[in-house]
Amino acid sequence: MPAVQTSRRARPVGLLRWAPLVVLVFGAKLALEAAGEIVICNYEKFHLFDSMYRPRTDNFCVFNDVYLGSDVKGADFLASSLDYKRVAFANSKFPQVPPSLFKNFDDIRELYVRRCSVEMLKITRLLEKVYAGGNRIVSVQLDGNASNSLRELYLDGNRLHGLANLTNLPALEVLVLENNPLLGNVDLAQFGRMERLWKLDLERIGMTRLVNGLKRPLAELRRLDLSNNALTYVHVRMFRTFPKLEHLWLHGNKLYFMEADQVRTVMPAIRSIVIDDNHWGCGHLASLGKQLRDRGIIIRHGSCGTDRAVHRVCCSDETDLVDTRYLIEMGIRHETRVQQDVRELRAENDILRRELERLGSLLGELLVNISRPAEPMRANEQEDELMDGQEADEQPESNVTASFEEYEEE
Numbered sequence: 001m002p003a004v005q006t007s008r009r010a011r012p013v014g015l016l017r018w019a020p021l022v023v024l025v026f027g028a029k030l031a032l033e034a035a036g037e038i039v040i041c042n043y044e045k046f047h048l049f050d051s052m053y054r055p056r057t058d059n060f061c062v063f064n065d066v067y068l069g070s071d072v073k074g075a076d077f078l079a080s081s082l083d084y085k086r087v088a089f090a091n092s093k094f095p096q097v098p099p100s101l102f103k104n105f106d107d108i109r110e111l112y113v114r115r116c117s118v119e120m121l122k123i124t125r126l127l128e129k130v131y132a133g134g135n136r137i138v139s140v141q142l143d144g145n146a147s148n149s150l151r152e153l154y155l156d157g158n159r160l161h162g163l164a165n166l167t168n169l170p171a172l173e174v175l176v177l178e179n180n181p182l183l184g185n186v187d188l189a190q191f192g193r194m195e196r197l198w199k200l201d202l203e204r205i206g207m208t209r210l211v212n213g214l215k216r217p218l219a220e221l222r223r224l225d226l227s228n229n230a231l232t233y234v235h236v237r238m239f240r241t242f243p244k245l246e247h248l249w250l251h252g253n254k255l256y257f258m259e260a261d262q263v264r265t266v267m268p269a270i271r272s273i274v275i276d277d278n279h280w281g282c283g284h285l286a287s288l289g290k291q292l293r294d295r296g297i298i299i300r301h302g303s304c305g306t307d308r309a310v311h312r313v314c315c316s317d318e319t320d321l322v323d324t325r326y327l328i329e330m331g332i333r334h335e336t337r338v339q340q341d342v343r344e345l346r347a348e349n350d351i352l353r354r355e356l357e358r359l360g361s362l363l364g365e366l367l368v369n370i371s372r373p374a375e376p377m378r379a380n381e382q383e384d385e386l387m388d389g390q391e392a393d394e395q396p397e398s399n400v401t402a403s404f405e406e407y408e409e410e
């Protein structure tokens with residue numbers, strides 16, 4: 001579609017209101033300090049990247065070279081039509097998106113404010129996609145602390161400390177938090193309400209251990225990036241809450257141990273686990289790599305230079321240091337794992353006992369039915385009766401016992 005502004009419905013009232021004032025148009029270099037100045041965006045083809053990092057071009061109304069100090073209320077943002085749903089800022093700088101933008105563009109669905117030195121980000125109710133990477137964002141505020149519209153949120157390269165304000169986003173499908181080194185060990189339970197999330201990027205957020213307190217699975221999650229953190233140990237069971245996970249990135253951590261024997265049970269859909277650039281000892285890596293590859297899982301390899309490599313993943317034979325840490329950690333893990341195993345076995349045991357009770361009462365019923373005089377039966381049951389009726393009449397108990405043994409064998 002050509003970027004013809006007149007093809008859009010304009011709001012004459014709004015334009016008339018501003019007509020007597022100085023109007024600064026189309027990419028002029030602006031330094032807005034004084035109150036009451038007006039900035040107008042240019043409706044044009046704008047290039048950005050989509051959720052899979054593919055180039056995307058779409059019509060945006062683009063504000064160029066907007067510089068604002070701490071008093072962001074000084075400027076008014078306008079367009080030839082205020083119905084534009086996508087708004088972008090290029091070469092701009094302001095501590096927060098001026099509130100008047102949302103007031104004037106009251107139907108805004110996409111906001112692009114990459115590399116604008118934003119410190120506080122406000123997300124309004126109708127926004128569906130927000131591109132806010134490469135800023136200095138410390139704080140994010142949602143209208144009413146929730147959004148049922150937001151589907152994609154890009155906050156890579158910021159200064160977030162926590163995610164408290166970002167938990168109530170039930171429509172979210174893509175969340176990119178890459179390179180927020182102050183986030184640390186976020187509990188994956190914080191994403192529990194994002195039931196449609198299929199992509200979660202937690203690369204380089206300063207994570208030292210994986211905490212997964214999710215009560216229910218995130219059933220749509222297909223891509224989970226935990227690369228370039230400081231994880232030392234993972235058990236694939238930590239990913240049991242992601243039944244559709246296809247790609248897992250673990251490279252660039254300090255992993256020296258990973259338990260993967262249950263990988264296919266826990267992650268039936270997994271296609272690749274990237275494990276290179278970690279602190280693997282060659283011995284462990286040899287068996288881990290084999291386990292994964294034997295199950296058809298791709299492990300990407302890096303270039304090792306002169307280092308040792310197994311399955312083309314770099315590793316070290318000097319594992320003394322690693323071994324000590326490994327032993328200490330395994331001691332701790334072992335205890336908690338035994339406890340968890342016991343809990344899981346108890347639960348399974350309960351299920352089995354209930355099943356046994358059910359079978360027992362069924363058997364009792366059967367015994368009662370058999371010892372009762374035969375009632376009129378339907379045609380197919382009569383056939384059965386004719387086939388082995390004689391024997392059963394004489395020895396009803398052996399007939400029942402035999403069938404029970406059969407069940408046990410199964």
Ligand SMILES: *[C@@H]1O[C@H](CO)[C@@H](O)[C@H](O)[C@H]1NC(C)=O
Nearest residue numbers: 138139140141142162164165
């Ligand atoms: C969370 O939201 C509240 C209210 O909207 C706000 O006052 C606070 O600064 C926000 N905190 C963070 C860390 O974003």
Ligand SMILES: *[C@@H]1O[C@H](CO)[C@@H](O)[C@H](O)[C@H]1NC(C)=O
Nearest residue numbers: 142143144145163164165166
């Ligand atoms: C939003 O969440 C923050 C952090 O959890 C809290 O401090 C604030 O009071 C909440 N605001 C509203 C309006 O619920």
Ligand SMILES: *[C@@H]1O[C@H](CO)[C@@H](O)[C@H](O)[C@H]1NC(C)=O
Nearest residue numbers: 362363365366367368369375
């Ligand atoms: C026992 O007989 C009753 C009545 O004929 C029937 O409803 C029931 O399903 C029978 N139970 C079993 C275990 O076959």
Ligand SMILES: *[C@@H]1O[C@H](CO)[C@@H](O)[C@H](O)[C@H]1NC(C)=O
Nearest residue numbers: 385388389392393399400403
């Ligand atoms: C036992 O024999 C009776 C006939 O006397 C038959 O109806 C019933 O299906 C048999 N039970 C089993 C479990 O084979």
